[in-house]
Amino acid sequence: MPSVLLLATFLLGPVIWSFYGSFTNSALSGPNAKNPQFIGLKNYVDLMNDPVFPLSLIVTLVFVIVSAIIGQNVLGMSIALLMQRANHVVGSIVGTLVVAAWVLPEIVAAFIAYAYFSNDGTLNQLLALIGVTGPNWLFSFPMVAIILANVWRGTAFSMLVYQAALQDVPTEITEAAMVDGAGGVQRLIYITLPMIKTSISTNLMLITLQTLSVFTLIWVMTKGGPASASSTLPVLAYHEAFQFGDIGYGTAIATIMLVVGAIFATIYVLLLRSEDQVK
Known part of the structure; x- marks a missing residue:
């Protein structure tokens, strides 16, 4: 009961209060800051008519799918598989990096x-050494830059999860498959991946929710620009709530983000349940 009360107070309570706030005209300043009024679905209607919102939703989905579900997940598993075969020194160096x-x-x-990605940054200076003039990555290709940055920063978590999962795969099963003539790709597809499915699903859920809430990385690199080209839902919510002062509207965006995460x-x-039922 104490644990339930703590969760209700510090987790469920703010979520419910935030959900209610999305139905008000609460503001950062002015009369609506002191006495916010209940306005029903107006914030959500305005959100559906806002041309920036669908772009922000698409950008968010692309960011999550490419940088987390594909990038961090695949790269993390690849590094974990390679480190299984590497010697201790190489594995320690790669793991540390x-x-x-x-x-x-x-x-x-x-x-x-x-x-690294700025116009006069490390990447363009490295390209200049081989005679290539690099573009302004944060202006011309903002999504590419923030996706690569998020993959660089978050891959370690997936790597550690898969390292632990791969250690639980019985070596006698893979050795038996090798004796039967199964190649490396066949052992990966038919033995390793099925045996670590639970870890894969758990890792995907954690990195998806983590990436969905990324704010600081995008804000520092692009601030959602240029022209909302890299404005994910957290960045859009911040813009509306704290730059334009419309707390109720920003909270409505945050509620949509909560729904996306719940989906x-x-x-x-x-x-995970289907895997448990199969077992």
Whole structure:
């Protein structure tokens, strides 16, 4: 009961209060800041008529799918598989380099990524050494830059999850498959992946929800620009609530983000349940 009360107070309570706030005209300043009024679905109607919102929703989905579900997940598993075959020294060096980006404070990682992709940054200076003039990545290809930055920073988590999962795969099964003539790809597809399905689903759920809430990295690198080209839902909510002062409207965007996260989480939970039923 104490645990339930704590969760209700510090987790469920703010969610309910935020949900209610999305139906008000609460503002950061002015008369609506002191006496917000209940306005029903007006914020959500305005949201559906806002041309920036569908773009922001698409940008968010692209960011989550490409940088988390594909990027961090696949790269993390690939590194974990390679480290299984590497010697101890190489494995330690690679592991340290990958984890270093993950343990950095998010604001520090964001400034490093900005310095790397900026117009006069490290990437363009490296390209200049081979005679190539690089573009302004944060202006011309903002989504590419923030996706790569998020993959760089978040891959370590997936790598650690898959390292632990791969250690639980019985070696006698893979050795028996090798004796039967199964190649590396066949062993991966028919033995390793099926045996770590639960870890895959759990990892996907965690990195998806984590990536969905990324704010600092995008804000430092592009501030959602140019022209909302990299404005995900958290960035759009911040713009509306704290730059334009419309707290109620910004809270409505945050509620939509909560719904998107719940949809992803539900899909992963259903996958986990189906795996448990098969077992």
